[in-house]
Amino acid sequence: MERTFVMVKPDGVQRGLVGEILGRFERKGYKVVALKMLRLSRALAEKHYGEHRDKPFFEGLVRFITSGPVVAAVLEGRDVVTGVRQMMGPTDPAKAPAGTIRGDFGIDVGRNVIHGSDGPDSAAREIALFFAPEELVGWERTLDIWIYE
Numbered sequence: 001m002e003r004t005f006v007m008v009k010p011d012g013v014q015r016g017l018v019g020e021i022l023g024r025f026e027r028k029g030y031k032v033v034a035l036k037m038l039r040l041s042r043a044l045a046e047k048h049y050g051e052h053r054d055k056p057f058f059e060g061l062v063r064f065i066t067s068g069p070v071v072a073a074v075l076e077g078r079d080v081v082t083g084v085r086q087m088m089g090p091t092d093p094a095k096a097p098a099g100t101i102r103g104d105f106g107i108d109v110g111r112n113v114i115h116g117s118d119g120p121d122s123a124a125r126e127i128a129l130f131f132a133p134e135e136l137v138g139w140e141r142t143l144d145i146w147i148y149e
């Protein structure tokens, strides 16, 4: 089983979309194994978005992501990294198909409501950045026989 990191961004929290977004992942069949609300420090935001340090949008991105609380989660499931990215849709909501989270709830690329790791390596890095090992809860879900053959 694979794990990924997702984060409802400050716009998603302010707009009351936390339940809707996490609910989509739950209904898909992914299992929540860690969950918390926090407000990112500038240091954590700069680390999280380190790959974008030299982009023109970096400063605005850091200011936005630290502007209010976020809800961070770790999801577990088969091929969950790819599956979550598909459910999120492309970075720019204008290009995101209806039915995806960004397509359904976003308009502007700078307000695209959700973050999700883009690969297994970034998933491992981001999970470790946001959660201590003891915050990751391994649990048996009796429902799994109805989700996985």
Ligand code: DAT
Binding pocket: 052, 057, 061, 090, 091, 109, 110, 112, 114, 115, 116, 118
């Ligand atoms: P994603 O969040 O789909 O992984 P990314 O890693 O390329 O996309 O960029 C991180 C975030 O930065 C993205 O969610 C929104 C913001 N961003 C990306 N490209 C941008 C742009 N051209 N203008 C403004 N913000 C941008």
Ligand code: MG
Binding pocket: 118
């Ligand atoms: Mg990214």
